[in-house]
Amino acid sequence: MTTLLQVKGLSKSFGAVRAVSNIDFTIREGHCVALLGPNGAGKTTTIRMITGLLKQTSGKMEFQGAAEGVHYRSLIGYLPQSPSFYSWMTGSEYLIYAGQLCGLSAATAKLRAKALLERVGISGAAKRRIGSYSGGMKQRLGLAQALVHQPKLLVMDEPVSALDPLGRKEVLELLRELKQETTVLFSTHVLHDAEVLCDDVIIIRNGQVALQGAIDRIRENHRKPTIELQVEQDEHSQRWMSTFSRRIQSLLNEKDEGALFQDVQLQNGIARFTVSEMDAARRMLIEELAREQVKVSRLEVGHTSLEDLFMKVVTG
Template sequence: MQAVNGINLSIAEGSCVALLGPNGAGKTTTIRMLTGLLKPTAGSIIFQHLKKGEDPKTLLGYLPQSPAFHPWMSGYEYMVYAGELCGLRGSEAKKRAKELMERVGLGNAAKRRIGGYSGGMKQRLGLAQALVHRPKLLILDEPVSALDPIGRREVLHLLQELKKETSVLFSTHVLHDAEELCDDVVIISKGSIALQGSLASIRHEHRKPMIELSFEADPKSLAWSEAFRRRVNLLREDASMQLPPIETVEKHGDELRIIVNNIDAARQFLLEEMTKERLKINKLSIGHSSLEDLFMKVVGQ
């Protein structure tokens, strides 16, 4: 079984890159190879700043998806311990530990046992240990996936600050986090890269006009919406049929999300269809497809 196949990516100095993909796509395997925790069966990993004979791990800071700590240690004790493991001497390790505990907002909790930390506090402590040796590249595996909304916001705010100082690669399946933080996107599906590029260029190239529709919960409207979705998608499969100005129709909860190629023609077409059937419309809104829409299309979900 191949977890990843033909992965080819580069991370520019000073950039923030999101590695996107559904669960099981190969994100964690890729990260484990980059960090040296897993040996690739083929290929190579090149670090620009690596000197001859230097260990690549000295350039990397790593936060796994579920970081483990000694619960009986205080946050400060753990940071001193992490610093010494990375080669910092006693006084330097203590100074760096204090500096980073303040930096990640744990200064007031530095002497508390880690076993009493919340999930968000542990993630911030994990970020602090990843930064202890001033890495050139910070690698984060699903850094906010297990956090509550408050913890997520705390860690995302911290990442906004950190990406100004070092290169960042983070994996996530939460599209909003990628849009909020990253410069570049790599979408991985079934172990291979399906799409990559700058967030700005991907948005420009793949952004499409979209109409969202919802109806009152009467049987006629609901039956029509399902029949309409099937009809449009069947027409697209038959090259001999004349198509409406619509590319795809997808159902999202109680709404139809309709990707169109001509917004004015599509709106007119839909209004005529719904007027003819006397449907009870709750909402008709016009917008553009999002990164989430592209992600779902690329990974085939």
């Protein structure tokens, strides 16, 4: 599949603050890419450099398919983190205005505005002032504005973060449709949004890429077996649980790569062990529980989720 945008060694410093540090990634045509990271990771800074609103300190961005003499910026549609509108305009007026700013004729802009208002599901409010729109409606209008010139790449900064749960769901569904039609890059700090929408994910932390690739491949490669264990409330069982978890934890601190137990989390009375080999770990655990006469209330096998990995990558 062809590469649409290639970002190489992109960095941005604000005085002493290194907001983005030597980022590399590729966006392939037709893919939907999530830029995922916690607050302050450098998402907005990266996006603003890609859209040409902020000059990078160093690094390059190569956009394929931009004709000679045409800045690639014109091939990008952009929805900022907090878009602002003229609240006295109607949705329709605003889109026609945005279309004309992008160089469309008045007649074409009008047609395009009508089609887009329908596309994003707010044609019923086309003649209402934007000031009366809900957050979700404004976000839809922002999307329509980003699409007005039929961009090759749609770039959105936290497109659903400011919305309530219903608005989020609606806009996520709309984005799911839109991504069939265009290449998409969007930022989010919520793994779920990346999971429901994207093909590829770039996880950034402290301005650097912590992990990137196809989300399905990442999910598969990092999947590890787990055992969840819960014991009765009696003092003996509870004491065993905390002693055993501590024992595993101290073994972990020795960083033995071949160890049977690779992680342990004790939370709300439930211990969750990540193990390298399920059969051996389960046998060992069951023998220990029997020997120590621990009253087990639940023992459940499973596997680590993408959420586990994400938490580890952004906090670890």
